[in-house]
Amino acid sequence: MISAQSVEDPLDLERQVCFALAVAARDVIALYRPLLEPMGLTHPQYLVMLALWGGTPLSVKELSRKLALDPATLSPLLKRLEASGYVTRSRAASDERQLAVALTDEGRALRERALAIPPAIVERLGMSLEELQGLHAVLTRVIAAAGRS
Known part of the structure; x- marks a missing residue:
């Protein structure tokens, strides 16, 4: 039974946005794991590939911005994707200080296999596409609001 105190307790775990976001993120990412493993990708690597499938080459700086990751976090991901x-990764002709990241033929071909992932996730979640779009x-508004803080 929920007490009146727990309903109004600002520190009640079940009322915390951070807790709901953390658990949801962990559980949703876990749904991706069995879909990505046969492709040789981790979830963070999948996010990099999604950004690159949107158009390459991209500089590390552009990728960093798109993925909201600092370059130091992105670098090991790119090294593993390159090894796969x-x-x-090559120096940009226009600016040798910039590292350009481009897809290989194998990386472009992987996109076809990845097309099966979004509908599989929708099915595994058992939620409507409209619910997920909402x-x-x-979440996009939460990200923007947190970024302004």
Whole structure:
């Protein structure tokens, strides 16, 4: 039974947005694991590939911005993707200080296999596409609001 105190307790675990976000993120990412493993990708690597499938080459700085990751976090992901044969990293001709990341033929071909992932996730969640689109919109607003803080 929920007491009146727990309903109004600002430190009640079940009322915390951070807790709900953390558990949801962990559980949703876990749904991706069995879909990504046969492709040789981790979830963070999948996010990098999604960004690159949107158009390459991209500089590390552009990728960092798109993924909201600092370059130091992104670098090991890119090294592993390069070792897997999915991307190449090279100095940009226009600015030798910039590292350009491009898809290999194998990385481009992987996109076809990845097309099965979004519908599989929708099915595994058992939620309607409309619900998930609404959730995405709310989370996008949360990200923007947290970024302003």
